[in-house]
Structure formats: C-alpha cells, structure tokens
Amino acid sequence: MTELEKFQELKQKVLLKYQEHHPFFQGTWKTFSSQDIQNLIGLIEEKCKQTISEKWIYTHLKPETNNKIPRKDMLNILSEFVGFSGWDEFTFEEKISESKKSKVSKKSKKWLFVLIIFLILSIFSIFLMIYKKEESKPKTIQLNNEYTNEKVNAEEVKVFEVKDSVKQELEIKEGKVQVSNNGNEKSKLVIQSPFYLPKTIVINPNGTTTEPPKRIDLKPDDYAMMLKAFMLSDIKDWQTRKEQLNKILSDNLEVIVMLKDDLGAEYFNKSEFSQKLIVPTASLKKMKIVEIKNDANDKIQFIRIKQE
Template sequence: MTDIEVFYELKKSVLEHYKKRYPYFDGNWKSFSSQDILNLIDDVQENTKNSVSEKWIYTHLKPETNEKLPRKDMLDIFSQYVGKETWNEYKFVFLNQTKKVQKKNKAPSKTKYWILGFAIIVLFLFLFWRTKQSENKTKTIELNEKYSNDSISSQTTKAFVVEDSVLTEIAIENSKIEVKENAKVIVKGPFYEERIVDLQKTPEIKKVVLEPNDYANILHGFIKSDIKDWQTRKEQLDKILDENVEVIVMLQNNLGAEYFNKEEFSQKVIIPTPSLKQLQIVEIKKNTENKIIFIRLVKR
C-alpha cells in the first residue's frame, strides 16, 4: 500500500474524529462547509497545540483525490489529532491492522475452499455410490408372446445383455429374465422378431411382448406336422422363401453340415418324413421383402 493510500485513510480518520466532536455533522469532505473548516482548525489547535490554515484543508483534505503527499509535519499534526504521536506511527498501526485483516480474511477463504473441496468430494462419492447401487440393483422382466400369451421357451429363444458391444447370454426361467436396472437387453430367436430394450432409457418396462415371426412359424409347422397336401405346402413355401434362400442343416456328432437351395429344401419339406421332424430351426434371416433368405437347422 502506498503512502498516498494511507493518507486517504488518515483523511477518513480525521473526518470520523471530527464527527465525534461535532455529532450534528453527518456529511463528507465534499460537503464540509467553511464553518466546519473553522471548527476543525479550532479543534486541531486545542488537541495538538498546532495551527493549520484554511488553504491547507481546502488543498489537501477537501479534494477526493490527491496527486502528492502533504508535508510530513502536517501529517504529524493530523496523526496526533486522531490519537497517534506521529505520521509514522499512524502508518505503522494502520498497515499492521490491514495485514491482520488480510490474514484473517485469507484464513476464512482457505477454510471456505477446504469446505468446498470436501463437499465436492462427498458429493462425488455419493453419486458414485448411487451409480454403483443402481448398477447392482436388479429387476425381473416378463417375456410374453404377443397373441397367444404362451410361455417363452429358453430352447429356441435367447436373451442377452449388451455391454460394450459384447453380448452375454442370460437365463430365461418361467418366461422371465433378471437383469440389472440399467442394462441393455436383446431378446431374439427364430420364431420371434428381435427386441432390444434399453432400461437406462426406459426404466419403467416390466414386460417385453415378442412379435411372432410368421414365416418362421409357418415353416416350423411344415416340418413338425403330418399334413399330406404337398401342393399346398409347395405353394406356401414358394411365397415365404426367397429364390436365393440358403439352407444349412447342422449334422450331429460333428459330422459337418448339409447345404440346400430353395428347390432342394422345398422338395425335402413338401413330403413329411421322420427325418424331417428331427430338424429344429435355430436361425432365420429375412430380406427387405420380408422373405426368408437364410435358414439354419440342427438335426436332433
């Protein structure tokens, strides 16, 4: 802090001291009248036994800003007026008080930052705990067939949890799955349209309704039924199978697989046989025209 800045504080002290002597004055240096100046001169004379001029007061005390510091002897007089022996003592006491205040303010500021930092850490830990709690909490989701409301077979329908693009299969028991509350789930199988459920976006979901894959169910009926009307079968197969359909039959005992095109597969399905009924559909893909373009079967 410069001497000029300390002088501004001395001017404030002089004005405060004057107000104690003349309580009816309730103004500032700008409103300090000629009578107030005469009163101040008399008061300084009485308290310090020193004289000051009106011109000095007009020049140094009345202005809001001061370009240079007054003479030290005058500073000593007004320092005595406010209770100090000299200007040096006034400056020393004021600067020490200022340092104490700054130190005190700095200490609460440090405390405030420590408290703020501690609060942020506590909040972070709370949010982390809440996230972990949410991740560990589970919910049960029921799987239903849209039209028949039949139970969902875990042999043909699979459920997967998706984490970082990795699919992990989860059990289907009594047409229900149990997953974490914020999980992303895929339910799929050859006889139903694939369903994707993101519980983080739709946490209220408690039931997943599966839409039947009609063509897959028709084909399943052909394989398992004893219908002998081969002409009807042929016409219906022609409608649901794409011209370029590929059929893979996985053989037992790691004997490989058999490949069929549309004509070969249709011929196999048209006439029911015991070996046909042993086939189990495990995968079906459709093209943009909703016709079956790929079939994978296993022989049971």
C-alpha cells in the same frame, strides 16, 4: 495502498474525530466552514499541543483530491489527533488491517473453493450411485414368435443365463424374462426350445457394457410346429395328415414317451408314431413334446415326449 490513498483515509478519520466533538456537523471537507476550521484548530491544539494554520487546512484538507502528501511533521500531528503516535504507526496499522483483510479474503476464497469441490464431488457421487443402481436393475426381455409376433408360451421355451460357466435357468412370465445387468460383467443368454431354433445372445462382449435387448424374436421350427398342431388337433383328413407326416418325419425316427409317475418309457418308430397321430386319442393330447432333433435333411429324427 499508496501514501496518497492513506492520506485520504487519514483525512476521513480527522473528519470523524471532529464530528465526535461537534456532532451537529454532518458534512464533508467541501462543506467544512471557516468556523469548523477554527474549531478543528482548537481541538488539535488542545489534544496535541501543536498548531495547524488555517491556510494549511485550506491547502491540504479542504480539497477533495491531493496531488502530493504534506510534510511528515504535519501528518504526525493529524495521526496523533485521531489516536496514533504518528504517521508511521498510522500507516503500519493500516498495513496490518489490509493484511488481515487479505488473509480473511484468501481464507474465505479457500473455504469457498473447498466447499465448491465438496459439492461437486457430492453431486457426482449421488449421480454415480443413481446410475449404478439403475444400471444394476434387472432388465426385462420380451420373447416373441418371429413370424406371428406373438409372445412365446412359457412352457415351450427355456432361457438360461450363463456367467463364468455357471448356467442358471430364468423364469418366464407372460413371455418375458428378467436378466441381471451388472455393469461390465460378461454373460450370455442361451434360449432352447423344441419348437424354435436355438439362439444365444451375448451381453457385454469383451467386457464392454452392452444393454440387453428389450425384445428377442425366436424363429419357429416349421416341422416342430406342424407336429405340435397334429398332436393337438382333431383329425379331419387322415390321408392328408399321413402324407404330411411322411414329409416331416425321418425314416429313422425314434420317439421316447416318458410315462407318468416314473413308470418308465415307451418307444415308437416312424410307422408306430405316425399311426398314433393319424388316429388320435384323448391320451395323445396329454402328451407334451420336450425335445426334438432333426437330421441332415432337417426332418425330425428324434422326439422326446412327456406324458401329463
């Protein structure tokens, strides 16, 4: 604050001091009358034992703005009138007041800055927690037949989740499986079935976050699907079925039927197994294929069956 600004403030304090003695006056220096000037001169003489002329008041106090400050001895009188020992103390007190205001302002700004940073970090932490929670939720994958677009039979497919060489079978419900989704943890899904071609889905390759697919289409093994149909359907044209079986079954076919109640297993070659399919029985429909292997020509070479 400049000395002229401090003088303007001193003028306002003088005016307020005058109003303490003459509360009926509610104006400004511009409306300060001749009688008010006389009253002010009397108050200053009474309190400070000093005299200020009417002309001085007109010259320095009445104007709204001042181009220069008055002599210091006059400033001392006015400063004493408003409660200070002199102009030096008045300006010193003003500096202290300004310093306090400045410190308070800086302190407020500092706390405001700290508060803003705290709020930003809090909001970021909340969003991070929500994101991690959402990210760690198990993801559901639909398994469909690639050709028919229908969901797979849970009894005909096995899905394994492999992490760090640990293989865990996942439960299939209504053709859907749920897989964990733990950030950057590398894992893969291994899908096996006697009726579909095997499939492996890598999740988070090279440690980069990759969302598991929402749907996986499995390509059916045509010969395996035909064999399943033969075992479940009633015979209509045994000669046609015999010809079809000859096309899809390898001459070196081996069939292992695991009997119920751990009673052992039965072995069939191509001829024996074909005859069993050509002339189906009630027990045939209770057999469930659990494993199929093909030869180099893609014909079925090995079948493992579970008796239910």
